Amino acid sequence: MNSVSQGVSQGRRRTVINREYLQKRVRSLLAHGSVLTLVLIMLLPLFYLVMMSFKTSTEIASDPLGLPSSLYWGNYMKALSSMGYVRSVLNSLGITLSVIVLVVLAGAMAAYPLARLHNRISRTIVMIMALGLATPNFVTITPIYVIFRDLGLLDSYLGIVLAFTALKLPLAVFFYTSFIAAIPMELEEAARLDDCSNWQIFWHIIRPLLTPVTATLSLFVMIMVWNDFVYPLLLLTDKDKLTVMIAVYKFVGNTGIDPTKLFPAAVLGSLPLLLLFAAFQRQILSGATAGAVK
């Protein structure tokens, strides 16, 4: 009798375990399925872009949403021949990386005292920086142009790098100030006991701790500088100095587009950015999630 009731209760337990296991599996499948669906939805425009870039004009006209019958590389050849691709990518890379380096260095150095000094001046400076973030682009265009003309910085790499640095600096200061404020003072006090100067504390203690947030900031700055075409259009006139986004911009019409030219140009224009992202993916993600888990 005992063994029978034992068997029944064991059977019940097994059923409960099986049900729980099944429920867990279903929940997991649903969660993964939803995430996968979302990812697919987000990737659809990218897929459409790449797919269109390989279609002939006739294919696009007759079946705009269909897959290409074969990979037609002619569109890429045409786009490459009129983009000055290598030169414009090198210009974009040079400008973007220079801006990132300057913004990161100047932003971190400015943010350190602002995060540590708790007085009216530092608070005012932080507020001014926040205002800089909220200032629309078109407000700054004319003053920047006039100042750069007077400084002889028009149509120069230095000019465009300095302009972007000035424009992105408020973002960096804002980013770093809040991050540095969260670093325990004890770390600095210990260094100070070892006779470290402010500069040594910043360079040897604070700066290494900023690595994850720097990766995230760099990503933001990289995307903004890479994709901006208004400032290069305004400040650069020499065709050899133009950025890759200006090269893509030439394919956008006022009253319509030619997909056989625009789509491959757009793929080529964003490709270096994607490669850069892929190369620094780990640092960027760790920066984005830094502090999320203690």
Next chain:
Amino acid sequence: MVRTLLLGSSLLFTTAALSQTTLDVVAWKGNEAEPAGLPELIEAFEAANPDITVELSYVARKDVDKVIPPRLQSGNPPDVTMVDSALVDLWGGAGFLTDLGTDSEWYGRIQPAVSDILTSDGSILVFPLEVIGMGNFVNMALLEQAGIDKAPLTLGELKDACQALAAEGIAPMIFAGGFPAMLFVGANGLDPNNNLAASYGSGERTFVGDENFNASLDAVRDLVDANCFDPALQAGLDPWATAPQEFRAGNVAILPQGAWNIGNFSSVEGLDYEFAPMPSQFSDQGLALDLIGPGWAIPTDARNKEAAARWVDFFSVEDNLNIFLEAEGAYSPFTGGRSTMPDLAAPYTRAREQGSLILWPFSTLEFPKPLQSEWEDSITGFLLDIDGANSETLQRWDDTIEDNL
């Protein structure tokens, strides 16, 4: 001897290099998407003017307002810039543009209707490049499948065509919220025989109580009843990318758009189409909607004014201008001369020649610029609420006019 020769030739080379002028031209045409014959014209200009090198910078029209004003304000403008009526008004009013002179040879040849609009206080600040048509692109092969052999020119013909096409399972018409819908509403609200555009624009006359514009919105409802389109679907359609793409693909029979699409559509092999005037309650021949296109202006502080004047004069030569017009699918703003319009635009040209024509009031500045976006937005809203009162749409236009006064 050899040294003297070398010295002489190097001096000659240096002199030539020094006398070479780089003409800085800014335009929203001449790029890969809209070449407008400019690459060919630049080559011809440089051949005719070997001391000038043209540096053309493409700036899309929507970005011109951001990129060029700083250059004008700081006294470092391009030598020549493309402008439209709105920019002439704005920049000319601020004293940024040079008077090109009403005593020039080409000024006397501008069509009177166009020169009246472009001349202000005895000065002309722009060399007009084109007058471009807006009307209906009609896929004749699809019409033929529905037993129709000519592009519809009246409202009755348009409704009949829609019903016949819909019965054959063919999508009759694109009426995308924004530009295409606006063309139809304008063509049925603005009476060519009694041009009142300026009085609407000045607020003297209101849209809300206007018989013509009320009838125009009613005509849109008639098109819906005739199965021309589904208004809610059209409200969300992109008029600049998806709509032309649908016409190119042969998925729809009628598309209201500008003649600048002719080059684009003609590149599709086998696409049998015509460019026709807009069916209108005011005309049996359809109404041609002419838009005064862009032109060249020379900024007051331009560094190379003499070279800039030569650039403008170069376009005043008919053969040169025709290259631009042919690429654009546009009419010349000058009297006389050879037409470059293709045969497929014959119905539109015929309506123009018969005087069934209005100049699009947004390009003549009879309507203020903010009203254009209000038209686009409110007509889109109208398509989403097709049974709503006309006054809901028309009052918004009057409010915009009032805000702009």
